[in-house]
Amino acid sequence: xxxxxxxxxxxxxxxxxxxxxxxxxxxxxxxxxxxxxxxxxxxxxxxxxxxxxxxxxxxxxxxxxxxxxxxxxxxxxxxxxxxxxxxxxxxxxxxxxxxxxxxxxxxxxxxxxxxxxxxxxxxxxxxxxxxxxxxxxxxxxxxxxxxxxxxxxxxxxxxxxxxxxxxxxxxxxxxxxxxxxxxxxxxxxxxx
Numbered sequence: 001x002x003x004x005x006x007x008x009x010x011x012x013x014x015x016x017x018x019x020x021x022x023x024x025x026x027x028x029x030x031x032x033x034x035x036x037x038x039x040x041x042x043x044x045x046x047x048x049x050x051x052x053x054x055x056x057x058x059x060x061x062x063x064x065x066x067x068x069x070x071x072x073x074x075x076x077x078x079x080x081x082x083x084x085x086x087x088x089x090x091x092x093x094x095x096x097x098x099x100x101x102x103x104x105x106x107x108x109x110x111x112x113x114x115x116x117x118x119x120x121x122x123x124x125x126x127x128x129x130x131x132x133x134x135x136x137x138x139x140x141x142x143x144x145x146x147x148x149x150x151x152x153x154x155x156x157x158x159x160x161x162x163x164x165x166x167x168x169x170x171x172x173x174x175x176x177x178x179x180x181x182x183x184x185x186x187x188x189x190x191x192x
């Protein structure tokens with residue numbers, strides 16, 4: 001299978017956990033899973049700022065990523081719906097361990113950086129699991145939304161000042177909606 005180009009990942013969610021969910025999306029031909037190989041997962045992790053540099057993806061990364069994605073999808077839906085959270089699978093992903101803080105000098109000043117082990121698929125995915133935990137604990141779920149387009153399945157965190165974001169992307173679904181509304185007005189005017 002071919003690797004999905006990094007540019008094909010839709011990092012529109014404004015939160016890494018939502019971007020993970022958005023790696024599977026609706027298309028005109030049905031669901032499209034952008035994670036088709038271990039290398040695709042590695043590319044997504046890199047695009048999200050999580051992948052260890054210059055490392056070959058471990059075997060089983062795809063299966064682990066898809067399982068984590070479905071866990072996060074279910075938890076976001078549960079949290080958004082005010083339902084009890086089923087946290088066992090996420091807590092198991094968080095237990096992969098293998099991270100520590102490190103003080104590093106960046107631009108002449110000390111700063112903290114978290115370093116991760118990268119021996120197993122679960123360790124590779126630990127930053128994504130931590131992002132999901134952060135969203136569930138600290139996220140304002142009044143601002144976590146699904147795109148209003150009926151043909152879109154993408155989620156986003158509305159960080160706009162007015163908190164009135166409706167679309168995953170104005171360039172994608174927002175524009176599609178504007179064009180459809182314009183055509184509908186034109187058809188009504190022509191019928192009048």
